[in-house]
Amino acid sequence: MLKRISATDKVMLICIYVFLALLSFSALYPFWNAVAVSLNVGVDTAKGGITFWPREFTLENYSIILQDDRLLTGFFISISRVVVGTITSIFMTAILAFGMTRTYLIGRNFYMVFFVFTMYFSGGLIPTYLLNRSLGLMDSFLVFIIPALISVWNMIIFRTFFKGLPAGLEESASIDGCSNWGIFFRIILPLSGPVIATLSLFTAVGHWNEWFLASIYINDSSLMPIQTILRQTLNANIVTSQAAVLDSASVSLMESKKQITSKSLTMAMMIVVTLPIVLVYPFVQKYFVKGVLVGSLKE
Template sequence: MKRFGAFDAFNYALLLVLSLLFLYPFWQLLVLSFSTGKEATTLGYAFWPRHWSTEAYRFVFAYDEVMRPFGNSVLRTLTGTALEMLFTLLAAYPLAKRELPLRGVLTTYFIIPMFFGGGLIPYYLLIRSLGLVDHFLVLVIPGAVAVFSIVVMRNYFQSIDAALEESALMDGAGYLRLLFRIIVPVSTPVLATIGLWAAVGHWNAWFDALIFVRDRNITVIQVIMREMLRASDEQTRDVVLNRSANAAQLSLANVRSAIALLSIGPIVLAYPWVQRYFVKGLMLGSLKG
């Protein structure tokens, strides 16, 4: 057996310290969000609150200006991820076929926008001319086609044994049935990888909502969190005092911490379910160019 030496001990100690450094900011947010208002202002750096309180979360869940954007973020993530995966499948599968006419031209056509863009002003004018300003679809339609994901999925499809498709075609299956009944079930790793990329991208996105959405009914939680974090203490305190019957038990620190945890919680909880497919799908999808 390999001996456990000083170098191994140093590596484990270093990794342990780095892990604690990465995890502590999240733990600090959790502690602040469950602290009382008075304690949150004087807690400093602590690993455990003296008195637990859920008042910050009660305020956040009762505050419609937070929960409506949170629901919009969930709807955007689900809809945008589903559309992106569908269009990625429908674009990557034909491009994986060497017999596709003009395959190289079509691939080049897809790849060019990865390196060149028209800029923010032409992009805004395009969105406005399409009538998508202040519309929920502006959050999901422009990002429905992800070229990098198409390239990764195309490469994965090229690594699948051609005998699977040949036998299905001989049995009379069409290409759509072949894609959804044979190719998709054996492509779980790359689908999980693409889905994770799309979900994280949609959940964290805020700039498009900031630029194109003025209607507070369709904005997303990230914009609200940004406004809450950028607002002055007086503005945030006014919101808390006006909206909460127990404002005396709240502080700006635990309200902001609760909103921050609410905005990152779904992705953190969803990641472990797809993490085992992530590396495998990424590696298999990068084997061929």
């Protein structure tokens, strides 16, 4: 038997749906507008009026972007950083969280306070720069990996999830002679699929979007991630400024066409940079509800 909805509830539902629709539109429209601008002739875009659809369709902006060797190298660096950084960070953070669940760990409470303290206080930019320089991380790919090996927030989430697993699983494994490493790899990790998938996505997005480290520690253009290159492009206000980002072949092509502007190239690059990480979401979305709500319910 269906429950009748009162007029007040109907009005409330309508208001909620309208609010969510407007919120979704406000979030999606900037991205959609960037797509429209990137697919429009640059000179025509400069006239204004491009909102939802390109007025003069063209793929020339993407053609120039994809012909630039430096951008392709930046993509390789960014993808390598995401893959290596995500795997190592999740693995090291999970090991730390597993150790923090051991009740027999001496000084466990002290370690926990110490870790949480680092979430709110840091040494600052200059001491961090001096530390990384002393470690030999200048102009090194490892500067993207080592400083991000441990995430205290992710460790807390892992720890909460591990503590929620049935204690009988570890007890039975210990009786059978399984070591801590065996318990971690054979029991804990196989049961942690949702939280691993969720935190892996958050970590990967963080690595993909991060551009600040390269601007400080990297001088070698072959190690520049695509996000740093994009920032340089966004800071360019005139077409000639694009020469600092595009290679000579691309610049010659741009000058020959006379239909390309810095804004159209910038929008095309933004779409190219954003699209890969957007495509990852549908594959891990099913883990979000269970993974994000870890520790929110207690029975």
